[in-house]
Amino acid sequence: MTNIWITVAVITGIATVLALLLTLADAFIADYGERRIKINKEKELVVEGGSTLLSSLVSNQLFIPSACGGKGSCGYCKCKVNSGGGPVLATELSYLSESDIKNNVRLSCQVKVKEDMEIEVPEELFNVKQFKAAVEISKDVTPKIKFLRLKITDGQEIKFKAGQYIQLIAPPYPGNQEEVYRAYSLASYTGNLSFIDLVIGYVEGGLLTTYVHKHLSVGDNVAFNGPYGDFYLQDTDAEVVLVAVGTGMAPILSILYELKNKGINRKATFFFGARTIDDLFMLEEMSMFERELPNFKFIPTLSKPQPEDNWQGEVGRVTDAMQKHLKADSNQEAYLCGSAPMINSTVEMLKKKGIPEDKIYYDKFD
Template sequence: MSFNVTIQPSGRSFDVARDETVLAAAIRQGIGLPYGCRDGACGSCKSKLLGGRVIHGAHQSKALSEAEEAAGLILTCCATPQTDCSVEARSVPGLGEFPILKMPTRVLAISRPAADVAVLRMQLPANQSFQYRAGQYVEFLLRDGARRSYSMANAPGNVGEPPAIELHIRHMPGGKFTDVVFSTLKEKDILRMEGPFGSFFLREGDKPMVLLASGTGFAPIKALIEQLKASGSQRPAVLYWGARRKADLYMHDWALQAAAEMPGLRYVPVLSEPAADDAWSGRSGLVHQAVMADLPDLAGHEVYACGAPLMVDAAQRDFTAQCGLPAEAFFADAFTSELDKQTGA
């Protein structure tokens, strides 16, 4: 048994198998719906149910509250249709263009630009053509069936030879995957991964952009910057990268060099808790508030935000409520850890 789901206002229709979520069916059939975590934690796939009935699997209340559900909102990543349905959702042009592949990947190199950050270069298999958009992510497939998601930090035109993707991984003590990365993982080890996933990538246009990152949320933002440089884009962009201390700006020199080489790019690092030995004379405080201080009117901008869910949520709320940013001009990828999912943080 299957049900038909129609997306409005695009009018696209597709079949959803029994016990399949709306989003899983859309991804399988190359339908471009917005999404992030695929796990009921980030709320990026929140949509309006116009007709029909769905049931929700486990999800976090911060992603979809009881009041929102009562008002007809759904999370397509957790919603399983019980009838034919009509759903109002923004289409994402270009999403689904590249096939989602499962593949082996070999560790080419591991570096530690900060005590709790590892940069992995993962070699792509020669017999598969892995394609992605800057800003998307892959999932590592662990032996117990668990998955861990990480964004590509290099643009698709910058994979090098042999072709490899760059991933930035922050150590989460006790983490099933990151403990391995920071203890026993070594060059030439083989892992399995699947991708590309995610609807976070640059939209076409000429609006000035705010590129907003916290912590390792810098990874997909770095890929976007590489994409802008490779395309010769003239769009004005300003990178705001927030961290606790200076050492946490683990690619500070890279960002400085990118801004020096790209006339349209500015770089504003922001520390929330600078230490005395940082000798920091730059900006301090919350990174999204630094954006608001510099750009109180965001009505004509696009914002691309990546990092901790608290930062992303605060930026979306405050930019739209206080700075006039249109809701549809805010694109985000919240880095929700497994601990976040378990605690609802």
Template sequence: MAFNVTLKQSGRQFQVEPDEPVLNAALRQGIGLPYGCKNGACGSCKGSVISGDIEQRAHAASALSNDEKTRGMALFCCATAQSDLEIDIREVAGVGDVQVRKLPCRVNAIEHKADDVVVLKLQLPANERLQYLAGQYLEFILKDGTRRCYSMASAPHDEGPLELHIRHMPGGKFTDHVFGALKERDILRFEAPLGTFFLREDSDKPIVLLASGTGFAPIKAIVEHAIHKQIARPITLYWGARRRKDLYLMDLAEQWAKDVPNFRFVPVLSEPDAADNWTGRTGFVHRAVIEDLPDLSGHQVYACGAPVMVESAQRDFSQHHGLPENEFYADSFTSAADLANPV
């Protein structure tokens, strides 16, 4: 029999079937809860169990610590109900209004932007249009049923192909295929839109965009959406990478800084070498934010990229620099390796 789940903050209720993850049940019934990977690796769907019993299934240790478990925290993407529940988790407006669909697509272009980064452009079938929020992601459905997630780098208003930024992970089943065998006109299948990483337009706070590596992809979609909507809030983009070549669309970000009022771009390299002739900022990209903005109490932050960067930024910004916890939005780029040793 199904169990009832009550959301503490709003009082809204939904039902969850036995063995069904709480997150899946909420999304199935049009209730927006925060999530990213949906496999226990990123921690985006973390919340508190106020009353009732759950079974917490395998997840990455970094996503939910033992201390958090003892304090009643749970990852709702991999938690099932054992009784009626009351839970405390931030609700996300707007996500339930966009239909999640499975669609085929044709590879329109494969553009190499760095040794290990391609921009992949996908053409939808004629008369098909995907509705999504800038910053959301899609999941490729591979022939064996496994899935791989990539953020959409094109903004929703863009009439052209869907754009993805894919970094080669040597040994990765999908990226080895993309870099070794995929060719134009090949057919792929995906499900979208997914995720709760998108610009909250009901605020007037200055925006800090924080990206590492190909975490620039959803940030690009958010910036282009903000430009299209003529959003006047100050925006500062911090993009971090190891080497200059890893800032694979730096010219585009520099052009935004020239053309867009109230937009600032700060590139940061952690390991520049002599060949880079780098005179810009160095170190960890989230530390550059702190150096420039030691008081983040009046800002919103959108962070995307490597899990270690996202986790460090969330911890340091919230604990030491005044950022309200509910003004930090993140998309942590987890991979299969992040679940190699689940707990």
């Protein structure tokens, strides 16, 4: 038995060393020279080979969505690589369906530019821009959530749809030597073209949220690119069901401003989940929306109300509040934002209430 374990350990060790050597050789020895990337059969870029397709495109101002910052853990950076991409990598498989693979869809953050390539990207990505901005407002709205207003300082205007997101860039800072970027939903009204609002939670040890919560102050300069995403308010008459937990509030705020400022009188109900009363925020805004939108109702629910909170509202998860207050009706559209488990259980609940799956839109934040 001991011999078997030793053999397994030796083989694993050799395989690891070989994989490491290949990676080092690829990084330091391989010289792929200049490579051409043909995009949508029209544009052509000449790039230095060896980097990922994602970083080659981004450094040429073609911003592909990449919510996880290129770590291979969000699946947002898909594009078609019709030639020159090499075989599909193990690190891509969990984000590619069979039909993706058949249609040459790849994760651009994993594919390296080693040969000339032909790729296809959605046309709307040519409109994504990089912006320079300065922090105009930074305030704690709960012990772990900050509201930021970023004023655009480079003379550009941002045009987006209510529900879309941007990618905020954090430069190196003490404790983190690399530039990182992450996705944040736009919380402001689409009519505000010169600034954006963001709602950013603190994640212990998280690279970008540590930058925002511990290093970024009013007056500081920042950069972001966008807008991105196919999660946005659809132009229909259907009743709107809004569901969010924590920072998932951000895109819902933008959708509510859209309804109010454009005088869209669709019936809307917002189910918002938090743990305790201290985790509730934007309550003044919600009262304002209830006053100004005749068909709007805000239903907050607390999963762990404290006795001293004297909470009179709903108790439990958002799905409990929905079970109680949401009528079964197939003529509704739902917009959900928050963690994957919350989205998954809410989708199941909405389907039980008769909302067709193709009328349920969501952004998973993790």
